[in-house]
Amino acid sequence: MDNIDSIRNSENAPRPVGLYPHARKVGNLLFLSGVGPRKKDGKDIPGVTLNEAGEIESYDIETQCHAVFQNVRTILQDTGSDWSQLVDVTVFLTNMKADFATFNKIYAQYFSEIQPCRTTVEVNALPTPIAIELKCIALIN
Incomplete structure (x- = not known):
């Protein structure tokens, strides 16, 4: 396996917050790194209000869900x-x-046709001030 050729990045999605690619192709599978709702350019997070210390003051999970699903799609x-x-x-x-x-309600709107396997877990925190992150596996040609 040629590791360089297996790394995949998107110019239209938010940059990863660490040293990892958006995705990696292995065989006919595409493994996405964790994807959050951040916007492409900058650190703005749809549906999140931060205080002066950079901590979450309030958030709208619905807005974050739509943003994270769009980032995954991109x-x-x-x-x-x-x-x-x-x-x-x-x-x-x-x-x-x-x-x-x-x-779960918003997820059903996006996934009613394809119904991938899903696991949902609660975590204490995520690397940036977000309330949701997705880790996905998809088929690829």
Whole structure:
């Protein structure tokens, strides 16, 4: 396997916050690194209000869900796959009790046709001040 050729990045999605690619192709699978709702350019996060210390003051999980799904779609398209090729989605929420019902409702709007496998877990925090992150696996040609 040629590691350089297997690395895939999107010019239209937010840059990773560390030393990792947006995606990596292995065989006929595309593994996406964790994707959050940040906007492409800058550190703005849709649906998040931060205080002066950079901590979350308030957030709108619905807005973040739509943004993260759009970022995943963009990365898939730009790296050789597409939304219909998703086979597995791992969801990280920072507040399962408050956000799961809203997330699940929005998720159903986006995934009713393709229904990939899904695991949803609650985490204490994510690397940036966000309330949701997705880790996805998709088929690729």
